Amino acid sequence: MEKIAVIGFGCAGFRAVQAIRKAGCDAVIDVYSDTDIPPYNPMLTTYYVKGAIPYEALFPFGSLEKIIREMDIHFHAEKPVTDLDPAGKILRFADGSQERYDKILTSTGASAVMPPLPGIDLPGVFKMRTAQDAVQLKGMLEKGEIKSALVIGASWVGIKVVEDMVAYGVPCTLVDGAKWMFYVAAFEETAKRAQADLEAKGVQVACEQMLSHIEREENGQLTAVMQNGRRFTAATIATDCRTTGP
Ligand SMILES: Cc1cc2nc3c(=O)[nH]c(=O)nc-3n(C[C@H](O)[C@H](O)[C@H](O)COP(=O)(O)OP(=O)(O)OC[C@H]3O[C@@H](n4cnc5c(N)ncnc54)[C@H](O)[C@@H]3O)c2cc1C
DSSP states (O other): EEEEEOOOSHHHHHHHHHHHHHHHOEEEEEEEEEESSOOEEEEEEEHTTSSSOGGHHHGGTHHHHHHHHHOEEEEEOOOEEEEEEEETTTETTTTHHHHHHHEEEOOOOOEEOOOOOOOTTSSTTTEEHHHHHHHHHHHHHHEEEOOOEEEESSSHHHHHHHHHHHHTTTEEEOOSSSSSSTTSSSOOHHHHHHHHHHHHTTTTEEOSOEEEEEETTTTTTEEEEETTTEEEEESSEOOOOOOEEO
């Protein structure tokens, strides 16, 4: 029987498999995922962190068991694909194994781009992209482990992470390299209103601050040093990374 391989099982992978079955195709469908969780909606992660929705609400299509049963798929959890041989129609995996396929769909989504700057991988520097990122951040906020936060990047994800910090009463500073917040999406006047709203909630906002590097102090505090020499110190730093395709 024909074997269809699907790499990555986010919303795109799920919808593609759904469409394949809806079209009446009865091929064997092997779904390879680098996680063991059902397809989820990354845009809901920050709402989960601040407690606006429960964890289960991240998963709009239900449990893996239900999806596997209803779509009749072979789900291969924690099986990241590392290599593809299109001539031989072979997939290779991180654990050294390999599988054959007849047709293939790549739906590996996007990943957060961490700027390659010194200190970006220090403990206490976060990104917000996956359900696992959200679980980690929420856990730290609930335990009161985040005493202060600096969020780098004042666009959609950064603003939502700031909202999470505000919800837990964490003193927060938001910086961005552009002239004003939401630089690519908002006129200056609109951005200034959004900034005033944040400042009314106690958030410090500083624009035209381009990150140079991050340092860790002896007491564990992190300091983000800007290209203009300005220094912002906080216990935790979250970056509003751009996302990019594979
Ligand atoms: C905080 C946040 C807010 C957002 N807000 C919005 C919004 O308001 N509106 C909007 O339109 N979009 C928003 N987005 C973007 C939106 O979530 C993505 O565009 C969408 O998730 C893309 O879906 P996808 O299925 O293509 O990829 P993904 O959801 O990224 O799924 C891809 C899957 O493939 C897996 N994978 C990757 N590589 C491999 C591999 N080699 N082997 C096996 N598996 C692999 C990944 O782990 C992942 O599970 C937001 C994103 C974030 C993080």
